[in-house]
Amino acid sequence: xxxxxxxxxxxxxxxxxxxxxxxxxxxxxxxxxxxxxxxxxxxxxxxxxxxxxxxxxxxxxxxxxxxxxxxxxxxxxxxxxxxxxxxxxxxxxxxxxxxxxxxxxxxxxxxxxxxxxxxxxxxxxxxxxxxxxxxxxxxxxxxxxxxxxxxxxxxxxxxxxxxxxxxxxxxxxxxxxxxxxxxxxxxxxxxxxxxxxxxxxxxxxxxxxxxxxxxxxxxxxxxxxxxxxxxxxxxxxxxxxxxxxxxxxxxxxxxxxxxxxxxxxxxxxxxxxxxxxxxxxxxxxxxxxxxxxxxxxxxxxxxxxxxxxxxxxxxxxxxxxxxxxxxxxxxxxxxxxxxxxxxxxxxxxxxxxxxxxxxxxxxxxxxxxxxxxxxxxxxxxxxxxxxxxxxxxxxxxxxxxxxxx
Amino acid sequence: xxxxxxxxxxxxxxxxxxxxxxxxxxxxxxxxxxxxxxxxxxxxxxxxxxxxxxxxxxxxxxxxxxxxxxxxxxxxxxxxxxxxxxxxxxxxxxxxxxxxxxxxxxxxxxxxxxxxxxxxxxxxxxxxxxxxxxxxxxxxxxxxxxxxxxxxxxxxxxxxxxxxxxxxxxxxxxxxxxxxxxxxxxxxxxxxxxxxxxxxxxxxxxxxxxxxxxxxxxxxxxxxxxxxxxxxxxxxxxxxxxxxxxxxxx
Numbered sequence: 323x324x325x326x327x328x329x330x331x332x333x334x335x336x337x338x339x340x341x342x343x344x345x346x347x348x349x350x351x352x353x354x355x356x357x358x359x360x361x362x363x364x365x366x367x368x369x370x371x372x373x374x375x376x377x378x379x380x381x382x383x384x385x386x387x388x389x390x391x392x393x394x395x396x397x398x399x400x401x402x403x404x405x406x407x408x409x410x411x412x413x414x415x416x417x418x419x420x421x422x423x424x425x426x427x428x429x430x431x432x433x434x435x436x437x438x439x440x441x442x443x444x445x446x447x448x449x450x451x452x453x454x455x456x457x458x459x460x461x462x463x464x465x466x467x468x469x470x471x472x473x474x475x476x477x478x479x480x481x482x483x484x485x486x487x488x489x490x491x492x493x494x495x496x497x498x499x500x501x502x503x504x505x506x507x508x509x510x511x512x513x514x515x516x517x518x519x520x521x522x523x524x525x526x527x528x529x530x531x532x533x534x535x536x537x538x539x540x541x542x543x544x545x546x547x548x549x550x551x552x553x554x555x556x557x558x559x560x561x562x563x564x565x566x567x568x569x570x571x572x573x574x575x576x577x578x579x580x581x582x583x584x585x586x587x588x589x590x591x592x593x594x595x596x597x598x599x600x601x602x603x604x605x606x607x608x609x610x611x612x613x614x615x616x617x618x619x620x621x622x623x624x625x626x627x628x629x630x631x632x633x634x635x636x637x638x639x640x641x642x643x644x645x646x647x648x649x650x651x652x653x654x655x656x657x658x659x660x661x662x663x664x665x666x667x668x669x670x671x672x673x674x675x676x677x678x679x680x681x682x683x684x685x686x687x688x689x690x691x692x693x694x695x696x697x698x699x700x701x702x703x704x705x706x707x708x709x710x711x712x713x714x715x716x717x718x719x720x721x722x723x724x725x726x727x
Numbered sequence: 728x729x730x731x732x733x734x735x736x737x738x739x740x741x742x743x744x745x746x747x748x749x750x751x752x753x754x755x756x757x758x759x760x761x762x763x764x765x766x767x768x769x770x771x772x773x774x775x776x777x778x779x780x781x782x783x784x785x786x787x788x789x790x791x792x793x794x795x796x797x798x799x800x801x802x803x804x805x806x807x808x809x810x811x812x813x814x815x816x817x818x819x820x821x822x823x824x825x826x827x828x829x830x831x832x833x834x835x836x837x838x839x840x841x842x843x844x845x846x847x848x849x850x851x852x853x854x855x856x857x858x859x860x861x862x863x864x865x866x867x868x869x870x871x872x873x874x875x876x877x878x879x880x881x882x883x884x885x886x887x888x889x890x891x892x893x894x895x896x897x898x899x900x901x902x903x904x905x906x907x908x909x910x911x912x913x914x915x916x917x918x919x920x921x922x923x924x925x926x927x928x929x930x931x932x933x934x935x936x937x938x939x940x941x942x943x944x945x946x947x948x949x950x951x952x953x954x955x956x957x958x959x960x961x962x963x964x965x966x967x968x969x970x971x972x973x974x975x976x977x
């Protein structure tokens with residue numbers, strides 16, 4: 323039989339029992355739509371994570387105290403070091419590859435000023451910090467090296483803090499009290515949005531590092547040192563150099579483990595993308611199960627259909643159809659059903675991702691190759707689950723099939 | 728020389744039921760020429776259905792040979808069997824066996840779909856011609872459930888004709904029809920036979936067998952009588968008689 327005729331016959335018998343065909347295809351429709359939407363959600367999340375990591379600032383290297391493999395392995399409890407300004411100074415003076423260096427001193431504090439009070443994060447940093455984070459000011463100015471060394475009580479506000487304390491007036495030139503210590507507001511940061519862990523980047527006050535350490539962090543040490551490399555290619559070399567400087571500064575002998583951890587964005591990116599990749603795989607495999615269930619549905623209906631149409635098969639055989647003609651006819655029916663289901667499923671997934679993107683904050687993004695894979699999978703399921711019933715139909719004896727009631 | 732369509736030599740069929748051999752057909756020798764109208768008769772269990780299946784190439788004999796239109800079918804593969812059914816035989820069944828929810832025309836076109844040698848060039852036209860030949864030119868787009876029993880059987884006959892087979896094999900063609908409609912169907916068979924088409928049918932009603940030219944009687948898997956009918960019934964005259972009777976009764 324010619325391909326055109328085969329397709330015509332298959333389409334006709336599918337259309338002859340519309341409701342049943344629709345119900346059969348429904349399994350594939352839901353399966354394909356689920357796979358595409360789930361993967362789209364995973365990809366959307368991955369894209370979002372990548373954007374958030376980019377918002378951290380490019381070429382960022384973060385040095386934190388403590389080794390990455392903390393725990394019982396390193397028996398020396400109390401060797402857990404925090405950084406001092408000596409460490410920062412050594413990096414600043416000795417490193418040839420670092421473009422900018424800033425300590426970060428963290429303090430959480432109640433802030434009074436403007437229309438009321440607000441609990442927020444105060445970060446003590448150096449003037450280089452805005453360069454490292456690629457974070458421009460919206461208005462005013464940033465503090466200088468002089469402000470740091472002379473421990474001046476000046477600060478720059480994030481937009482969330484401005485919103486909560488100075489909703490109606492310009493905060494620049496105003497004085498706020500951080501834990502009763504008066505600070506003069508000299509600038510406002512631009513909005514940076516949500517961080518990768520879901521907190522706001524803008525709920526922050528930046529102040530000179532030494533001021534924060536002395537006045538607010540009360541004896542605490544520097545919680546991290548942030549360095550920016552000259553370019554992304556130089557990140558590995560910069561990390562090596564920083565490691566050497568830090569080991570020397572901490573007087574670590576050979577064989578002794580690092581008491582600090584240096585991470586760059588690729589670590590964070592990797593960790594985050596790995597997480598969302600695992601999420602994608604998880605979602606896709608759950609959805610894949612429903613696709614397989616849909617395939618079994620097709621097999622079930624095709625088997626019923628073979629029994630129900632035994633007489634039709636007998637007629638076809640008696641007027642000269644070969645077994646292979648019957649096999650191809652039933653196989654084509656299964657494939658047409660599942661591919662049609664695949665097309666409808668993909669269209670449905672477009673609709674669902676459109677609704678997700680417009681009415682929720684869940685980002686979903688359909689990659690073209692996902693559609694191809696889902697589509698190919700639907701076709702493969704048609705062949706796989708259609709083959710057994712088709713072979714059963716083709717194996718019928720014409721006499722028995724004609725006599726079948 | 729007349730063309731021999733069917734020629735069987737010691738055709739035997741034995742069914743195996745468990746360990747027991749059940750002979751259904753024993754050494755049947757039968758020869759049917761082109762243009763004959765043969766009725767195969769016999770009680771149930773006489774082996775006439777088995778003979779039909781073998782003549783129709785639906786089943787293979789246990790032993791013996793069967794020549795159909797010059798082809799020895801004994802050594803054929805399953806696919807060749809399918810092809811010979813398509814090319815040489817037109818089936819008409821007791822239960823019509825039309826595809827439901829499929830128009831008369833599509834039903835008639837069905838055998839042409841499996842025509843591998845493209846014997847018929849214009850398939851659509853051929854199907855329409857076949858339907859006109861059985862007098863259903865105005866019912867081409869009706870589905871079986873919209874047709875009467877007699878009309879359905881005529882669609883089946885058109886389907887049997889469409890591939891220009893060597894013969895028409897009819898298995899109890901009027902078993903599901905009332906007597907008047909049966910006579911109409913035999914009228915059609917007689918007309919087709921006069922046009923030169925070979926017809927072989929199985930029936931158990933002697934009245935209807937008389938529409939044929941020759942009767943082959945079977946019992947216990949053997950041919951017991953094989954003779955030509957002298958006072959053959961003419962279906963057209965029968966129809967006129969039935970109509971006349973109906974008028975008198977009114």
